[in-house]
Amino acid sequence: MQQFLDLTLSGLSQGAIYAAFALALVLIWRSTRVVNFAQGAMGMFTTYLALLAVDAGWSYWAALLLALGSGLLLGAFIERVVIRPVENGPELNPVIVTLGVFIALQALASLLFGAQYRSFPAPFGLTGLQAGSVNLAITPYGLFTIGAVLVTMIALVALFRFTDLGLRLRASAFNGEVSRLLGVPVGRMLTLGWALAAVVGSLSGLLIAGGELVWPAYMDPLIVYGFVAAVLGGLDSPAGAVIGGVAIGLALSYVSGYAGSEFAGLAALLILVAVLLVRPAGLFGRATVRKV
Amino acid sequence: MRVRPGAAATRIAAVAAVLAMVLAGCGAGGRSEDPGGASDVGVTPTSIKVGAHFPLTGVAAPGYSEIPTGTRAYFDWVNANGGVNGRQIEYIFRDDAYTPTQTTQVVNELVLRDQVFAVTGGLGTATHGAVLDFLNSEGVPDLFASSGSLLWNQPEQNPMTFGWQPDYEVEGKILGQYIAQTYPNARVGLLLQDDDFGRDGEVGVRRTLNTQIVSVARYTSGATDITPQVSQLQAQGADLVIGFTVPSYTARSQLAAQQLNYRPQWAYSNVGSDPTLVGGLLQRLSQGQSGPNPLEGVLTTKYLPGPEETNDPWVQLFSQVWAAHGDGGPLTSFRIYGMSEAYTFVQALQAAGPAPTRQGLVDAVERQGGGPDGFRGPAYPPFRYGPDSHAGMAGVAVARLQGGSTVPLTPVRLTDNGDAPITDAPAQERPAPPPQGIPTVVPTGS
Numbered sequence: 001m002q003q004f005l006d007l008t009l010s011g012l013s014q015g016a017i018y019a020a021f022a023l024a025l026v027l028i029w030r031s032t033r034v035v036n037f038a039q040g041a042m043g044m045f046t047t048y049l050a051l052l053a054v055d056a057g058w059s060y061w062a063a064l065l066l067a068l069g070s071g072l073l074l075g076a077f078i079e080r081v082v083i084r085p086v087e088n089g090p091e092l093n094p095v096i097v098t099l100g101v102f103i104a105l106q107a108l109a110s111l112l113f114g115a116q117y118r119s120f121p122a123p124f125g126l127t128g129l130q131a132g133s134v135n136l137a138i139t140p141y142g143l144f145t146i147g148a149v150l151v152t153m154i155a156l157v158a159l160f161r162f163t164d165l166g167l168r169l170r171a172s173a174f175n176g177e178v179s180r181l182l183g184v185p186v187g188r189m190l191t192l193g194w195a196l197a198a199v200v201g202s203l204s205g206l207l208i209a210g211g212e213l214v215w216p217a218y219m220d221p222l223i224v225y226g227f228v229a230a231v232l233g234g235l236d237s238p239a240g241a242v243i244g245g246v247a248i249g250l251a252l253s254y255v256s257g258y259a260g261s262e263f264a265g266l267a268a269l270l271i272l273v274a275v276l277l278v279r280p281a282g283l284f285g286r287a288t289v290r291k292v
Numbered sequence: 293m294r295v296r297p298g299a300a301a302t303r304i305a306a307v308a309a310v311l312a313m314v315l316a317g318c319g320a321g322g323r324s325e326d327p328g329g330a331s332d333v334g335v336t337p338t339s340i341k342v343g344a345h346f347p348l349t350g351v352a353a354p355g356y357s358e359i360p361t362g363t364r365a366y367f368d369w370v371n372a373n374g375g376v377n378g379r380q381i382e383y384i385f386r387d388d389a390y391t392p393t394q395t396t397q398v399v400n401e402l403v404l405r406d407q408v409f410a411v412t413g414g415l416g417t418a419t420h421g422a423v424l425d426f427l428n429s430e431g432v433p434d435l436f437a438s439s440g441s442l443l444w445n446q447p448e449q450n451p452m453t454f455g456w457q458p459d460y461e462v463e464g465k466i467l468g469q470y471i472a473q474t475y476p477n478a479r480v481g482l483l484l485q486d487d488d489f490g491r492d493g494e495v496g497v498r499r500t501l502n503t504q505i506v507s508v509a510r511y512t513s514g515a516t517d518i519t520p521q522v523s524q525l526q527a528q529g530a531d532l533v534i535g536f537t538v539p540s541y542t543a544r545s546q547l548a549a550q551q552l553n554y555r556p557q558w559a560y561s562n563v564g565s566d567p568t569l570v571g572g573l574l575q576r577l578s579q580g581q582s583g584p585n586p587l588e589g590v591l592t593t594k595y596l597p598g599p600e601e602t603n604d605p606w607v608q609l610f611s612q613v614w615a616a617h618g619d620g621g622p623l624t625s626f627r628i629y630g631m632s633e634a635y636t637f638v639q640a641l642q643a644a645g646p647a648p649t650r651q652g653l654v655d656a657v658e659r660q661g662g663g664p665d666g667f668r669g670p671a672y673p674p675f676r677y678g679p680d681s682h683a684g685m686a687g688v689a690v691a692r693l694q695g696g697s698t699v700p701l702t703p704v705r706l707t708d709n710g711d712a713p714i715t716d717a718p719a720q721e722r723p724a725p726p727p728q729g730i731p732t733v734v735p736t737g738s
Contacts (some may be wrong), residue, residue: 002526002527003523003524003526004529006519006523006526006527006552007519007520007523010517010519010520010523010548010551010552014516014517014519019412051490110349111317114358115348115349115350115353116354116357117353117354117540117573118576119572119573119575119576119577120572120577121576121577122577124578126547126550126551127550127551127553128550128551128552128553130553135552135553137519137523137551137552137553138551139550139551142551162368173714189411211547212547212577213354213540213543213544213573215350215353215354216348216349217349217350221516222516243604252517253520254520255517256515256520257520257521257523257524259513260510261486261511261515261518261520261521262510262512264512264515265531288453
């Protein structure tokens with residue numbers, strides 16, 4: 001029983017991390033209709049900037065703001081300089097370009113920051129909490145991660161559902177031509193979409209890094225599970241991303257704990273295939289898939 | 293279409309020239325009879341080329357990427373003192389990111405393009421295992437793999453390959469025996485990397501501690517979260533955990549235990565127990581929230597002096613070497629490891645004589661490397677080299693991490709694979725370093 005509780009709670013904190021990553025993917029998909037493979041590398045890069053700041057004596061929170069701010073700029077920069085020129089070509093081009101950005105950023109990070117492991121300090125404790133004599137395998141930092149992910153999710157839902165800006169973002173992504181006719185500054189919206197997604201991506205990078213080891217490829221394993229989480233959730237729905245992330249986190253934790261660590265990757269694939277067979281648009285995606 | 297006679301002649305000349313160049317290129321790898329000159333591939337009258345593969349990036353890079361910097365510094369020291377038999381050692385190491393497919397690629401480059409004479413210190417069980425067949429079929433001496441796998445000791449099948457450090461079975465046996473004697477009531481859990489490293493270690497531990505083992509958890513290298521594995525050990529009631537883990541997973545296992553409020557007595561293989569590296573990483577994570585080094589009190593094993601043992605004459609020598617030829621960073625245990633390996637390689641090269649050949653090098657290690665009078669250097673135990681054995685060091689001392697240092701709890705204990713008994717090594721057995729810090733092995737008749 002204790003082991004089940006441990007696996008559940010540690011799966012939950014791990015799931016929150018996948019969810020954070022999936023949220024950034026959802027945001028960029030909703031606001032630009034591009035699947036961004038460079039998301040992880042972008043988050044890694046801004047996390048390194050935050051680590052430099054922490055090493056220089058900044059507080060965690062100042063470094064967090066720095067990472068989010070530089071994420072905003074990095075996202076806008078990449079959209080303007082790298083994605084914009086290929087945006088009007090075949091749909092696949094921007095996606096492939098993001099793969100290139102992924103490799104380039106990782107190489108650049110190795111050059112600038114070195115390839116060795118570094119510790120990223122956490123702002124909260126890393127010791128499990130205890131309720132009386134029962135041990136809870138969740139740390140104060142894990143609770144912070146879960147909280148941050150929920151707040152981000154709510155903010156995104158609010159943005160898309162209740163604001164004009166959200167409507168414009170969605171419209172530009174969905175049909176640029178018509179939006180332009182209706183007076184939406186589509187170019188600016190796309191840049192803004194990338195910038196906001198990169199902010200969420202930076203946040204996910206930081207949440208993953210906290211109390212963990214950081215090196216230029218530290219996001220790689222999470223990219224896979226983050227994508228699975230986003231696709232599970234339907235790629236369109238912030239709530240779906242969070243539920244997908246938590247589901248993957250729990251599933252991997254149980255599989256790894258009861259069956260063995262070597263089955264975790266296999267389980268992720270099985271879950272993905274099973275869900276997509278039953279619900280091709282993901283758990284929370286719109287049933288009618290529109291071909292753009 | 294007709295071709296002008298002039299053009300045809302030019303073409304033939306061009307083809308002939310290319311052929312000549314190709315043939316000359318092949319010739320560069322051939323043998324020459326000139327004694328003491330270019331005696332084999334990668335050897336010239338003034339230089340000798342050796343190669344290596346190391347994880348300079350990726351999951352295994354922390355710590356391990358420092359090993360070749362130590363090796364290079366020691367080779368530079370030897371070169372500055374005139375080299376080996378007048379030859380400067382040219383050392384090339386490449387990054388394989390601890391990925392076997394990349395190891396295959398970089399070792400291909402080393403052997404086929406760079407034409408190295410020998411490979412030395414190639415790191416990793418899975419990674420080096422991937423190039424074992426290639427090196428042996430190409431006849432390239434593969435001295436002193438940086439891994440304690442049993443794979444390196446198969447002289448029949450892999451005549452060119454030699455181990456160097458104590459293998460994981462020997463290490464597991466000696467560590468297991470100590471735990472069985474000192475903690476007879478402990479319920480032992482094993483945390484194993486799910487490859488030959490973990491498997492060999494388990495074989496060794498089970499030889500001396502089998503009945504006390506209550507739980508075995510395995511993690512795959514590359515997994516981000518090993519909390520489920522540590523949780524299993526806790527659930528099955530292990531109160532002493534032996535980890536055959538690389539440094540980053542030693543750190544992860546400590547983080548997971550912290551999350552689970554799990555406080556067994558920990559023991560780690562020498563591979564993953566560097567107090568400076570792992571302790572440093574852990575300490576920074578919980579910045580300002582935990583006092584002492586999280587690895588304080590952990591059991592491990594030891595076969596080389598650590599950088600903190602400044603009274604050890606070998607550490608003094610290596611400090612000098614590092615000050616003269618290092619990259620300015622601190623002298624770490626990984627750099628000492630790299631220098632010690634380089635020291636043994638220089639011994640082997642000296643034993644191979646003034647006109648070294650690939651086969652001659654292998655023969656020299658078999659003939660002169662093993663036993664108490666063999667290649668001795670900074671390491672406490674002797675090697676087990678011989679015509680029928682390519683196994684590395686014969687033992688370890690059990691030690692405890694204390695105050696950032698590795699304090700021996702037992703004398704050096706010697707054993708061999710299988711059921712071989714465990715014995716204490718004679719005291720004061722290790723020789724002092726030679727005056728110049730350069731070995732003086734004299735080749736004996738072959």
